[in-house]
Amino acid sequence: MRIKSMVKCIVKFILGSLYMIEAAKKYYLLCRKNCGFVKDRKKILVFALKNIHNIVFVKCKAKNPVVREGILFKEICKKARLHVDDNSTFVYYPDFYILKIMANDTSIILGNITINYKIVLDKGIIALKKEIESLPFKNDHDNALITVCEGIEIYITRLISFLEDNYPKEKDLVNLITRVPLYPANSLKEALQSILLINSLIWMNDHSLVGLGRLDQILYPYYIKDINDGVISREEAEILISSFIETLHKGFKYKSNTLLGDTGQVIVLGGINYCAEECDNELTLMFMKVMKKLKLPDPKIVLRISPKTSEHVWREAMDLLNQGLGYPLFSNDDVIIPALIEYGYDNIDAYNYVVSACWEPHIAGVSLDQNNICTLNFLTPLQNIFRSKETIVTIKSFGDLFNIYLNELDKYVMNILKHIESIKFRPSPLLSLLTSCEGKDIAYGGAKYNNLGILSVGISNVVDSFLNIMRYLERNNNTSLMKLQEILMNNYEGYEDLMYYFKMNGLKFGNDDENVIKITNILIDHVSRILRNYTNSLGGKYKLGLSSPTFLEHGKQNDASPDGRKKGEPLGIHISFTHKEGDYMSLFNFSSQLNYQIAFNGAVTDVVIDSGFLRRNFNNFICLFKTFFLKGGAQLQCNVLDYKTLSDALKNPEVFPNLVVRVWGFSAYFKDLPREYQELIVERARQYELDTFTN
Amino acid sequence: MNSTLLLTDIQRFSVYDGPGIRTTFFLKGCLLQCPWCSNPETQSCEPEVFFLADKCLINKGINCSFCNPNYLHNIRLKVLNNFSISDVSKIPCPTKALGIYGYELKVSDFIKIIKKDYDYFINSGGGITFSGGEPLLQNIIPFLKAGKSMGIHTAIESSLFVPIDNLRKVMEFVDLFIVDVKILSYDECKKIIGGDLSVYLENIDLLSRQRKNIIVRFPLVKGYTFTKENLQLLINFIKDYKLSQIEIFSVHNLGQTKYRALGKKYQIFDVISDNELEMLSKLVEKETNSQVKILKH
Numbered sequence: 001m002r003i004k005s006m007v008k009c010i011v012k013f014i015l016g017s018l019y020m021i022e023a024a025k026k027y028y029l030l031c032r033k034n035c036g037f038v039k040d041r042k043k044i045l046v047f048a049l050k051n052i053h054n055i056v057f058v059k060c061k062a063k064n065p066v067v068r069e070g071i072l073f074k075e076i077c078k079k080a081r082l083h084v085d086d087n088s089t090f091v092y093y094p095d096f097y098i099l100k101i102m103a104n105d106t107s108i109i110l111g112n113i114t115i116n117y118k119i120v121l122d123k124g125i126i127a128l129k130k131e132i133e134s135l136p137f138k139n140d141h142d143n144a145l146i147t148v149c150e151g152i153e154i155y156i157t158r159l160i161s162f163l164e165d166n167y168p169k170e171k172d173l174v175n176l177i178t179r180v181p182l183y184p185a186n187s188l189k190e191a192l193q194s195i196l197l198i199n200s201l202i203w204m205n206d207h208s209l210v211g212l213g214r215l216d217q218i219l220y221p222y223y224i225k226d227i228n229d230g231v232i233s234r235e236e237a238e239i240l241i242s243s244f245i246e247t248l249h250k251g252f253k254y255k256s257n258t259l260l261g262d263t264g265q266v267i268v269l270g271g272i273n274y275c276a277e278e279c280d281n282e283l284t285l286m287f288m289k290v291m292k293k294l295k296l297p298d299p300k301i302v303l304r305i306s307p308k309t310s311e312h313v314w315r316e317a318m319d320l321l322n323q324g325l326g327y328p329l330f331s332n333d334d335v336i337i338p339a340l341i342e343y344g345y346d347n348i349d350a351y352n353y354v355v356s357a358c359w360e361p362h363i364a365g366v367s368l369d370q371n372n373i374c375t376l377n378f379l380t381p382l383q384n385i386f387r388s389k390e391t392i393v394t395i396k397s398f399g400d401l402f403n404i405y406l407n408e409l410d411k412y413v414m415n416i417l418k419h420i421e422s423i424k425f426r427p428s429p430l431l432s433l434l435t436s437c438e439g440k441d442i443a444y445g446g447a448k449y450n451n452l453g454i455l456s457v458g459i460s461n462v463v464d465s466f467l468n469i470m471r472y473l474e475r476n477n478n479t480s481l482m483k484l485q486e487i488l489m490n491n492y493e494g495y496e497d498l499m500y501y502f503k504m505n506g507l508k509f510g511n512d513d514e515n516v517i518k519i520t521n522i523l524i525d526h527v528s529r530i531l532r533n534y535t536n537s538l539g540g541k542y543k544l545g546l547s548s549p550t551f552l553e554h555g556k557q558n559d560a561s562p563d564g565r566k567k568g569e570p571l572g573i574h575i576s577f578t579h580k581e582g583d584y585m586s587l588f589n590f591s592s593q594l595n596y597q598i599a600f601n602g603a604v605t606d607v608v609i610d611s612g613f614l615r616r617n618f619n620n621f622i623c624l625f626k627t628f629f630l631k632g633g634a635q636l637q638c639n640v641l642d643y644k645t646l647s648d649a650l651k652n653p654e655v656f657p658n659l660v661v662r663v664w665g666f667s668a669y670f671k672d673l674p675r676e677y678q679e680l681i682v683e684r685a686r687q688y689e690l691d692t693f694t695n
Numbered sequence: 696m697n698s699t700l701l702l703t704d705i706q707r708f709s710v711y712d713g714p715g716i717r718t719t720f721f722l723k724g725c726l727l728q729c730p731w732c733s734n735p736e737t738q739s740c741e742p743e744v745f746f747l748a749d750k751c752l753i754n755k756g757i758n759c760s761f762c763n764p765n766y767l768h769n770i771r772l773k774v775l776n777n778f779s780i781s782d783v784s785k786i787p788c789p790t791k792a793l794g795i796y797g798y799e800l801k802v803s804d805f806i807k808i809i810k811k812d813y814d815y816f817i818n819s820g821g822g823i824t825f826s827g828g829e830p831l832l833q834n835i836i837p838f839l840k841a842g843k844s845m846g847i848h849t850a851i852e853s854s855l856f857v858p859i860d861n862l863r864k865v866m867e868f869v870d871l872f873i874v875d876v877k878i879l880s881y882d883e884c885k886k887i888i889g890g891d892l893s894v895y896l897e898n899i900d901l902l903s904r905q906r907k908n909i910i911v912r913f914p915l916v917k918g919y920t921f922t923k924e925n926l927q928l929l930i931n932f933i934k935d936y937k938l939s940q941i942e943i944f945s946v947h948n949l950g951q952t953k954y955r956a957l958g959k960k961y962q963i964f965d966v967i968s969d970n971e972l973e974m975l976s977k978l979v980e981k982e983t984n985s986q987v988k989i990l991k992h
Contacts, residue, residue, distance in 0.1 A: 497759040500789035585707035617710045623819035
């Protein structure tokens with residue numbers, strides 16, 4: 001054994017010094033993505049060998065990470081493979097086969113960030129570069145920004161000559177990229193092209209989950225100018241938007257993060273402005289209309305709504321929702337904006353919020369905010385208690401248990417913070433340029449905001465557990481929890497009656513009962529209070545969210561719990577009902593009374609709606625949603641499903657190649673999902689179908 | 696005055712029983728015995744024990760410490776008819792295999808429930824509906840008054856086979872009457888559902904003379920309501936009373952489980968195809984001055 005591990009160490013050392021490990025890791029992941037995230041190593045290796053000729057290496061030996069990252073980016077621009085599809089409207093080809101070779105670096109590459117494309121559209125790269133060049137004193141950071149701008153110029157020059165050599169007829173495309181993104185955009189088409197090129201460079205620079213931002217707002221001035229000047233008609237604009245969306249869909253597999261579809265390509269539409277005026281416009285509708293026609297799972301829409309959202313935006317949004325693509329996700333400005341301001345974001349930034357990959361509010365172009373830095377599992381502290389016999393013996397009442405739980409939760413949160421403290425981010429002069437970082441790199445706190453977001457899972461499971469334990473103690477005349485501990489440790493074996501009793505009886509998370517809401521809010525409040533006391537290593541703060549993608553992974557690691565959940569079963573999904581008798585009204589009333597002001601980093605109520613039921617009750621659903629938001633609901637995600645289609649698709653996924661479903665915060669083709677996700681979605685659909693039709 | 700109701704269920708986000716988003720209260724007790732009834736648990740006006748053997752853990756061979764020990768033997772032997780209401784009410788059956796249909800609701804609790812959804816009612820033009828069973832057999836006036844005093848729209852879904860005084864008393868508190876129309880020949884009506892058609896007609900006459908807002912709901916059941924003769928009678932009926940809003944729907948077999956739970960026999964009915972529903976709706980619209988809506992469950 002010892003020899004084996006020594007050999008391993010030596011090999012690691014040699015490879016490490018050859019700067020290859022990271023490149024190899026990245027290439028393996030790339031091939032895994034292409035194979036649809038399968039676990040079949042053989043398949044991945046075969047693919048890897050077949051495609052090895054596509055790999056392009058870039059390297060840099062500079063020691064200073066900022067300098068190194070600047071040079072590496074420039075190298076990418078010099079070496080990235082170029083490609084233009086025949087008859088394409090735009091130039092867009094993020095080359096995912098570019099591999100950076102560097103010393104083993106444990107820092108984390110920034111992702112999950114939406115930049116503000118408006119900066120590039122307004123100024124252009126050349127002007128941005130000049131601004132930096134004119135600084136009297138330049139440090140490494142400033143020089144790296146200049147290197148990045150030079151890189152972009154090189155990339156554009158290469159593209160132009162590539163087009164002239166290979167597509168001499170594509171004069172329009174040449175003219176287009178001669179202008180943008182180097183110079184300010186002058187038309188809708190230029191603006192779209194500028195966004196696409198910058199976007200492709202962000203992908204090539206290894207960032208994941210690249211958001212798009214408030215495109216209806218950013219693009220509107222260009223659109224309306226074109227329309228007024230007679231440059232394009234509305235129909236032509238729609239065609240442009242449509243090709244833009246199709247173009248963004250390219251590289252779907254490679255852009256996916258952990259499952260096919262999880263790309264973070266979110267377009268934010270609608271919302272109010274700084275003067276609290278509704279600012280949806282013709283493009284808001286046009287984007288939704290185009291998405292409805294294209295029926296792609298990616299990119300996807302987050303629609304910011306407020307009481308001022310116009311009726312036609314609601315109708316178009318519901319129509320889009322009814323396509324069953326899993327979007328738009330609704331985000332309530334009336335809840336999110338005040339929460340952001342209260343938390344410490346400037347008013348003007350709060351009004352301009354976008355979301356990172358799924359739903360976590362994010363300020364585009366001025367923040368590093370890593371909104372999904374870590375997941376807090378509310379069930380784990382309770383599990384710790386039940387794993388300790390010594391602790392269980394001391395518990396004499398529900399009050400005891402609850403206090404001990406809060407103490408455990410404190411310890412657990414502190415551990416999470418300690419873990420986060422140890423995280424270092426990798427510099428990115430490219431993102432620094434696009435987020436207006438002055439003086440230092442974004443990874444070192446150069447952006448205006450440097451807050452870190454913690455997501456959470458298991459809150460529904462722990463609330464249900466508490467409600468059950470209360471009844472359990474009452475029923476058993478407040479005897480100790482020793483017996484229950486034994487039952488949980490044995491995974492309910494021989495006590496299935498208790499498991500069902502816990503699962504199916506009594507009040508549950510998602511019920512609009514005072515006590516259920518109170519317990520939930522106490523937990524939210526408790527964690528927020530702890531987080532409020534700490535600043536992170538970049539000088540920012542922490543924030544809490546109530547929705548996390550990791551309900552399956554975390555569930556696998558948790559013991560059986562007093563909510564009637566067996567060991568390894570999934571945890572609850574976001575804010576949704578955990579029991580079969582839940583109804584929309586109860587859930588929405590429950591959800592709208594949660595304290596989102598201190599837990600806004602993803603606050604998604606998640607429901608499944610039968611597609612026929614939605615179609616037949618369109619107006620009632622619009623009313624339901626509007627009222628939910630008026631009463632304080634924060635965000636809403638709907639999976640519009642047809643149970644019959646889904647259960648057929650489960651039997652034979654390949655027969656339904658275009659069936660799209662919503663996973664945690666993204667939409668995906670059903671056939672692309674791992675079996676456990678497919679089964680979970682079908683089970684939820686079945687449950688909702690029963691609820692809808694039994695009366 | 697007795698101000699509690701005996702209910703079997705409360706359904707929120709109910710969208711089939713009147714306009715907008717509603718909460719429907721299913722009241723227990725009915726004078727009719729429609730063979731196709733999909734809510735058999737609402738027929739008797741007393742609480743009833745239900746038992747679903749296939750949900751029962753003991754029946755599956757799993758130990759259940761929640762059940763009454765006296766029942767174990769019978770459940771194993773599948774002798775399922777000697778449960779007592781008072782015993783069952785003490786059992787928190789883990790899988791809800793054993794339980795009671797029928798619980799009481801006080802006005803104060805009723806108000807708490809409707810307050811929760813008040814905004815939804817107002818914004819959607821919805822409200823509350825009393826259904827059943829036959830809601831006009833219980834004293835719903837305090838409940839209607841409570842709803843009205845909050846400015847909430849009220850509806851009743853009734854078969855109208857009740858003494859006319861029951862109807863007269865509630866009329867001023869009800870915004871919408873959803874009235875079933877089933878079998879329109881005196882003999883068949885008596886024979887099949889056990890109702891005196893003249894009572895029904897007298898009641899509908901009262902509503903129509905008072906110009907009450909009425910939706911007529913017609914369940915389609917082959918061999919019973921969906922016959923040539925009955926359809927002709929239906930058309931005449933709509934014309935006679937100048938009814939303008941008609942809803943039709945196919946009988947469904949979703950109530951089967953409840954029959955089983957009550958130990959009652961259930962007859963399976965043919966579901967009417969969308970095509971036939973479509974054709975009938977066109978026919979009625981052509982023959983009368985009414986609008987026909989097809990209800991889909």
